[in-house]
Amino acid sequence: MKPFQSVIQLPQGIIEPAHNHYVRRLSAMKSQFLDVNEVERRLKKEDLNLYEVYENTNPEKAGELQFGTSIVHPGKIGNEFFMTKGHFHSILETSEAYYCLNGRGIMMMENPEGDWQAAELTPGVLLYVPPRWAHRSINTGDQDLITYFVYPADAGHDYGTIEEKGFRKLVIEREGRVEIVDNPKWK
Amino acid sequence: MKPFQSVIQLPQGIIEPAHNHYVRRLSAMKSQFLDVNEVERRLKKEDLNLYEVYENTNPEKAGELQFGTSIVHPGKIGNEFFMTKGHFHSILETSEAYYCLNGRGIMMMENPEGDWQAAELTPGVLLYVPPRWAHRSINTGDQDLITYFVYPADAGHDYGTIEEKGFRKLVIEREGRVEIVDNPKWK
Numbered sequence: 001m002k003p004f005q006s007v008i009q010l011p012q013g014i015i016e017p018a019h020n021h022y023v024r025r026l027s028a029m030k031s032q033f034l035d036v037n038e039v040e041r042r043l044k045k046e047d048l049n050l051y052e053v054y055e056n057t058n059p060e061k062a063g064e065l066q067f068g069t070s071i072v073h074p075g076k077i078g079n080e081f082f083m084t085k086g087h088f089h090s091i092l093e094t095s096e097a098y099y100c101l102n103g104r105g106i107m108m109m110e111n112p113e114g115d116w117q118a119a120e121l122t123p124g125v126l127l128y129v130p131p132r133w134a135h136r137s138i139n140t141g142d143q144d145l146i147t148y149f150v151y152p153a154d155a156g157h158d159y160g161t162i163e164e165k166g167f168r169k170l171v172i173e174r175e176g177r178v179e180i181v182d183n184p185k186w187k
Numbered sequence: 188m189k190p191f192q193s194v195i196q197l198p199q200g201i202i203e204p205a206h207n208h209y210v211r212r213l214s215a216m217k218s219q220f221l222d223v224n225e226v227e228r229r230l231k232k233e234d235l236n237l238y239e240v241y242e243n244t245n246p247e248k249a250g251e252l253q254f255g256t257s258i259v260h261p262g263k264i265g266n267e268f269f270m271t272k273g274h275f276h277s278i279l280e281t282s283e284a285y286y287c288l289n290g291r292g293i294m295m296m297e298n299p300e301g302d303w304q305a306a307e308l309t310p311g312v313l314l315y316v317p318p319r320w321a322h323r324s325i326n327t328g329d330q331d332l333i334t335y336f337v338y339p340a341d342a343g344h345d346y347g348t349i350e351e352k353g354f355r356k357l358v359i360e361r362e363g364r365v366e367i368v369d370n371p372k373w374k
Contacts, residue, residue: 001317003296003304008286008311015313056315062249063281063318063339094250097337099195099286109190117190124195126202126335128243130188131250148313150284150337152250 006056011102013071013146015054020068023052026077029085031163034170034185035078042077049073050082064153071146072105072139079172081105086136086167090156093131099148100125104141106171106178109133116168118180121145134162138171140178193243198289200258200333202241207255210239213264216272218350221357221372222265229264236260237269251340258333259292259326266359268292273323273354277343280318286335287312291328293358293365296320303355305367308332321349325358327365 006015015021026039026048033039042048055068075082086108089096098107100121110116111132119127121137129135139145165187169180193202202208213226213235220226229235242255262269273295276283285294287308297303298319306314308324316322326332352374356367 001319002302003294003306003317003320004315005306006313008313010311056313058282058315058317061280063278063342065282065284065315065337065339067284067313067315067337091250093248095245095252095340097252097254099335107190115189119190119192124197126193126195126243126254128191128245128252128254130190130245132188133190148286150252150254152252152339155250 008069008101008148013069013101013144015056015069018054018068019057020055021052023049024085025049032085032166033077033080034183035080038078048075051084058153060154062152062154065150066153067148067150069146069148070137071144072137073144074139074142076173079174081138081140081171081173083138084136085159086134086162088134088158088161089151090158091154094152094155095131096129096135096149096151098127098129101146101148103139103143103145105137105139105145107135107137108167108169108171109135110168118169121147136167140171195256195288195335200241200256200288200331202243202256205241205255206244207242208239210236211272212236219272219353220264220267221370222267225265235262238271245340247341249339249341252337253340254335254337256333256335257324258331259324260331261326261329263360266361268325268327268358268360270325271323272346273321273349275321275345275348276338277345278341281339281342282318283316283322283336283338285314285316288333288335290326290330290332292332293325293327294322295325295354295356295358296322297355305356308334323354327358
């Protein structure tokens with residue numbers, strides 16, 4: 001395999017060239033937001049683009065890396081901010097390194113041992129999500145929240161656990177302020 | 188292990204807080220430059236700071252990541268640009284992802300199979316150095332060349348092979364231009 005080069009174009013966060021680009025829309029995240037009626041109302045108008053990922057994918061082997069950019073657009077469903085689907089890694093003992101390039105947000109994390117942690121993301125922030133921590137990025141600002149991520153190539157994604165259980169904590173706006181609150185639907 | 192946060196301070200490339208910071212000086216790179224007489228002359232005046240690394244170090248286990256910034260200062264020894272020591276990973280089948288934050292330079296790479304490749308580094312460039320490729324960053328500009336790097340935590344560094352053999356190619360300035368030339372000392 002030969003070395004290869006791309007460029008992260010800012011402020012959009014596009015990787016050019018990228019091996020892969022996908023858009024995650026509201027219809028694929030229905031069960032993640034608290035206000036299900038508001039989800040249905042919004043879906044009748046438009047299947048919103050919540051976030052996009054550009055990634056360079058490599059062989060899914062230990063020793064290789066996957067990397068790319070995550071672009072969470074600004075907005076809310078009810079009082080809950082746009083966010084990524086959130087996941088554990090299929091190989092739970094793998095980590096992820098994030099570097100924030102643009103915007104303002106929160107990385108919400110939790111592990112199977114019952115701990116949770118929220119880290120603020122602003123341009124320049126480096127965040128290490130250690131093995132065992134599920135993670136979701138949440139855009140609390142009014143610009144795109146863009147992060148550059150790198151993780152072990154064999155890590156895989158377990159979206160199902162979060163889809164079923166949700167995260168313990170939600171990030172909402174109340175009276176113009178960002179607040180972290182318990183998720184009443186958390187199992 | 189808990190998630191942890193730092194900030195990359197630009198344009199200096201300092202990570203605050205960082206687990207580790209080291210400075211690589213000319214005396215530790217003597218055998219790497221072609222013009223040994225010029226190295227000795229420069230050392231009589233000053234043991235130059237060629238480059239610095241800020242890093243956040245994690246357990247040396249598969250699934251974890253090491254990451255940090257590399258800051259190669261501008262300058263030359265004779266007509267050869269300041270550069271990093273250059274290394275293979277001890278576990279040869281591990282890769283590294285680079286993201287250029289500042290400056291201008293070249294990542295010189297080669298593998299045991301006899302291939303070599305040079306990649307230009309400018310702000311925004313993402314470079315994947317696949318498993319098996321030794322790599323060295325070389326500052327061909329007049330500002331600090333700053334890259335953010337991430338690699339598998341168990342990769343390790345094999346500096347010895349390059350110290351003994353050198354890289355196949357050197358990057359020099361000739362008549363005001365950057366040129367890639369054969370390394371006459373390469374074994």
